[in-house]
Amino acid sequence: MSDRLANDPIYRTDALIAEDIEKYLEVHQHKTMLRFITCGSVDDGKSTLIGRLLYDSKMIFEDQLAALEADSRRVGTQGQEIDFALLVDGLAAEREQGITIDVAYRFFATEKRKFIVADTPGHEQYTRNMVTGASTADLAVILIDARKGVLVQTRRHSYLAHLIGIRNIVLAVNKMDLVDYDQGVFDAIVKDYAEFAKSIGIDNFVAMPISGFRGDNITTRSANTPWYGGPTLMEHLETVEVDATADTAKPFRMAVQWVNRPNLDFRGFSGLISTGTIRPGDAVRVLPSGRTSTVTRIVTLNGDLDEAAAGQSVTLCFADEIDCSRGDVIAIADDPVQAADQFEATIVWMDENELLPGRPYWLKIGTQTVTATVQQPKYQVNVNTLEHLAAKTLDLNAIGVANLSTDRSIPFEPYAQNRDLGGFILIDKMTNATVAAGMIHFSLRRADNVHWQATDVTREHHAQVKNQKPAVLWLTGLSGAGKSTIANLVEKKLARMNRHTFLLDGDNVRHGLNKDLGFTDADRVENIRRVGEVAKLMTDAGLIVITAFISPFRAERDMVRQMMQPGEFLEVHIDTPLAEAEKRDVKGLYRKARAGDLKNFTGIDSPYEPPQDPEIHIDTTSMTAEDAAEEIVRRLIP
Template sequence: MSDQDVIYKTDALIAQDIDQYLKVHEHKTMLRFITCGSVDDGKSTLIGRLLYDSKMIFEDQLAALEADSKKVGTQGGEIDFALLVDGLAAEREQGITIDVAYRFFATEKRKFIVADTPGHEQYTRNMVTGASTADLAVILIDARKGVLTQTRRHSYLAHLIGIQNIVLAINKMDLVDYDQAVYDGILKDYSEFARSIGIATFTPIPISGFKGDNITGPSDNMPWYKGPALIAHLESVEVNSATDAGKPFRMPVQWVNRPNLDFRGFSGLIATGAVRPGDAVRVLPSGKTSTISRIVTLDGDLDVAVAGQSVTLCFADEVDCSRGDVIALADNPPQAADQFEASIVWMADEAMLPGRPYWLKIGTQTVTATIQQPKYQVNVNDAGGVGSHLAAKTLELNAIGVANLSTDRQIVFEPYAANRTLGGFVVVDKISNATVAAGMLHFSLRRAQNVHGRAPAVGRDFQAGLKNQRPAVLWFTGLWGAGKSTIANLVEKKLARMNRHTFLLDGDNVRHGLNKDLGFTDADRVENIRRVGEVAKLMTDAGLIVITAFISPFRAERDMVRQMMQPGEFVEVHIDTPLADAEARDVKGLYKKARSGELKNFTGIDSPYEAPEDPEIRVDTTKLTAEEAADAIVARLIP
C-alpha cells in the first residue's frame, strides 16, 4: 500500500465514522524518540520532513512555512523544514537548535513524540533532558563530514541514559551523490566507536531529510540499500512500555485516594509489570503485606493493569501506605538503601558542592541527599577516548561523573538499567529550588548494609541529667571580623560560672587537626561545616552545650546542621556586623589582601555570605558591646 493509499483510507474512515477513527487512533502504541548529533547534521529538517510527510501540518501552517522559508530559510527559497521545529527567534537567526523542541505526529500504525535536541556542546544538559524519556535515539551524521566529536558525545549519552534502540541516520546523502562508498566508510567508523563504548547493536539508514529519501519509503536514488525506511523502522521497533510490562510489578504511590469514609485507595502510575485483584503485594520500605482487592479507574474496575497505566489500588487489609512508598510483588520486591553509587549529569551553572545537602527526587520519593567528591569525571570528548575517566574534585556545568551519595533515610530503588523510574533521579537545590542535576543509580553500597545505628548504653537524656542541663548548639555565624569568637568566648565563660558543661568549636581547634586537609574553596567550606556539625551532634549526645564560631557562609550548610540536631537544640546566632565595620576591625589585614587579589575565596569580597533569614538570636554589634551581647545570649539559652 502506497502512502497515498494510506491517506485515502484514513480520510475515508474519518468521513464515514469519526468515532471509529478516534478509537483506532486512541489504541495505537506511542513511541518517544529523540534526534541528536552534531550541529547542522539536519535534525530539525528531518523532524520537519516527518511532520510534512505524515500530513501533520495545517494549511495555514504550510503557508506560513513557505513564506518563512523565502524570508529566513536556508534552502534557497525551497521549503525549509527546520523552521517547523526551530521556533525561537535566536534559533532562526543563527540556524541552530537551542532548546529541546517536542513535536507530535502519527502514522497509520503508531503515534510519536519526537524531541529535537541541540547539537552544541554547551546544551548537553538539554540533550540529556530530551533523552530521559525516550525509547529510541536517531543519531544523525552529515554524510559530508562523517563521525564528529558531538556524534560520539551524543551516542555515549544516549547509551548512558539507557536507550537501547539506536538509529544511525546518515543524512544529506543527496549532497554526496548517494555514494554507497561514503555510506560504507561512515558505517565502518561508527561501528568501531559504538563497540568501544558498549553499544552492541544499532540500525543504520542512509537518508536525505531535505529530499525525503528513505524517510517514508525506499529511495530510488539508493537501490543498493536494502533495509527499512526510517518511518517503517520507527513503526515496528519495540517500545519501552512493552518491555516494562514483562518486568516485576512496581508502582510508586503518588497520593492516597480517600474521597469518603468508605473508600481508601493508593493512586499512581505503574512503572513496570502487571497487577491483578488477588495478587499478594508488599509496601516498601515498611515491608507490610496485603492483597489487591480492586483496581479502580475512572472508567470502572479492571481485571488487570499493566505498565504505563495510572490506577488506584485497593488493599484487602488496613495497611499503612502513603506518598513515596512503592507497591511491589510480595515475593519479588525491590531493594531499599541509603548509600549508592551513581552517574550524575550536572546541569547548573554553579559547580556541584560535595557534602552539601540537596533534595533528591526519585519516583515519588523526596529525600535529603549529599554527594561525595566524584570518583571520576567521564570524558565525553575525543581526547583520551570518549568514556575514559578524568580526575575531578567537583562537577561543572554539563559534566558527567560517577560519585557516591547518601540519603537521610532509606529509599526504594532498583538500578537504572533495570528500572528507569526507580533508578533515575533529579537533584534540586534546597535554597533556589532549581533542578541542578540528573542521575542514574548503579547499586547500593555494601557499607550501607554493614553499618548500622547503635543505641548507646548510656542515653543522651541520662548524660544531660548528670550535667543538669539541656543539650544545645549555639551556632555563631557572621563575617570575618564580626566578633563571633570574642562573643562566643564570653558566652562560654559565663556558662562555666553557672556550672554548665560546654565545649567551644572554632577554626583554631578544628582546622589544625580534624579539618587541616581543607582549604577555603566553596566545596571545602561545605565539608568543613559538615564535619563540625557531625562533631557537634556527638557532643550533644553526650549532654554538652556546644558553642561554635564559624563564618559558615551558606544557609544550606547551616540548615544541614540544624537537621542533625533534636528539635529546638540548634540556636542560630547571627553576629550581624556591616561589612565596612568588620573590615575596619581587621587587625590582620585580610580584607586588604582580599581586595588586592592576594587572598582568594574570602567571604564578603570574592566569596558570598548568605545571612540568616530567621535566626533564633540576632546580635547587632553596632548597638551592643560584646559583653552585652553575651549576656543576652546566655539569658536566651538559660532563662
C-alpha cells in the same frame, strides 16, 4: 433512527462523519507507540528532519502550512519554499539564533504506528535538555553533518543515550546533498562512529544517508544514493521492534502517588504501574516498611479490573489496614524491591554551578523526595576517550560516578532493571533548580551492614543531669567580624552560670578534625558537615555548643539546622560590613587575598551568603563584643 431522519441528507452526512471519526479513533487506539529523540551536535539538522517527517506524514494543517510558508519567506530560506525547522523551533530565541534550546515534543502518526518525537538541543550548554528528552525514549536518531563527521557532542549524546538505556540507535548521516551524495564520505563516518559506539557498548545501530533539506531517504528512497540498500528513515521507524511486553513480564512494582480516601468507607493507594501485572488476591509487600497484605480490588475511573499491567494508572485496595503513603513502593510479596540509604550512581551534572560534595540536595526518585548528599566523585568520564579521570567535583555537562547517601532508607531498583525506580534527579534546595540526573547502580554493602545501635541512656537523661536544655549557638559572619571573640565571651558567661558548654572554633578544628581540608567551596561544605555532626553528638550529650565559623553558604547552615532537634539550633549573624572587617584585618588575611596570595577567600573571591532570618542578629557597628555576648546569653536563657 426514524425514517425521516434516515432520509435526511444532512443527518446522513453528520452520521457518516461521526462514523468515520469513530473508525479513525478505533484504528489509532490499537496502533503501537514509538517514542524517539533526535540528537547530535549544533546545526546537524535535527529540527529540519522532524519538520520533514511531519510534512511528509501529512500532519500539518493548511493554516499551519500557510504560516510556515510565510515564516520561511521572512527568514529567507535558501532556495526552498519551506523551512521545515520552523515547525519545531517554536521559541523566538531559537528562530533568531537558528538553534534549538528547549525540548520540543511533536506527535504524528502513519498507517502503521503512532510517534512522539523529541527534538533535543545540540548546543553543549543545553545537554541537560537532551537528557530530559531521552529519559522516556525507545529510540534515538543520532544526526551527523556529513561535512563535519563525528564531533564531541555526537559522542556525548551517544554516550548519554546508551547510558540512559536506549538500545535502538539510528545513525543518520545528514546533509548528504552538500557532499554530492559521496558514498566514501558516508562509509568513513560510519566506520568512525562504529569504533566509538563499540567502545561504549553500542553493539548494533542502523546507518543511513539522508538529507532532511531535500527529503532523501526520509520517507521515500532516493535516486541520489543508488549505493544504499537499506530502509528509509520512516520505514525503519514504522517497523523497528519495541518490546512492549518487557515491562509486563517483570515483577510487579508501583510507586504510590497518593492515598485515595474520599470517605471513611474507602481507602486505596493510587499510582502508575511501573512493571509487572497485578490481580485481586495477589500478595503484595510495601517498601521500605516491609509490611504485607493482599489486593482486594483494582479500582479505575471506568470500574474495577480483574487484572492491571505496566503502564496503567490504578488504585489498589488492601485486605489489611497497613501503613502505606506517598513515596512507598508496592511490590509483589515474594519478589520485592530493595531498600537502602547508600548507593553508587552515575551522575550527569546539569547546572552551571559545580557539584559541592557533602552539600544536601533534594533527591527525587519515583514519587518520593528525600535529602541526599553526594560524596567526592570516584571519577569523571571523558566522553571522547572514555578515560576515568580523577575529579573532586563535577561541572556543567560532566558525567561521573559517585557514592551518595539519603537521610532515610528508600525503595529502589538498579536503573538497568527499572528506569522509574532507578533514575533520579537532584534539586538545589535554595533555588529549586534541577542540577543533575542520575542512575543508581547498586546499594553499598555498608548500607546493609551498618545499623543504628540503640542505647539505654537517652539524650533527655544527659540534659536532665546537666539541668539544661541542649542548644547550638551557630555564629556566622565574615572573617574579622568578631565571631571568635564573641563566642569566647559567651562561653565564659555561661560557665559562670554553671552551664555545661563546649566551643568549636573554625581555626581550632582545622588543626585536627579538619586538617585535611582546604578552602575550596567543596572543602568548605565538608568542613561544616563534619562540624555539624560533632555538634549534634554534643547536643545528644546534653551540652550547649557554641560555634564560630564563617560558614558562608546558607545551604550548609540549613543542613546543620536539620541535624538538630527542633528549636535547638540558633543562627547568630555576627553582622559586620566587608569594609569594616577588612579594616580590622587582625590576621592579615584580607591583605593577602587582595594581593592574590590567598585564594577562595570569603568576601573577596568567594561569596558569603548572609542569613535571611537568623534567630539572633548582632550588628557589631553598634555594640561592643561584651554587649553582643550579653545579648546572645539573654536570648538563650531569658
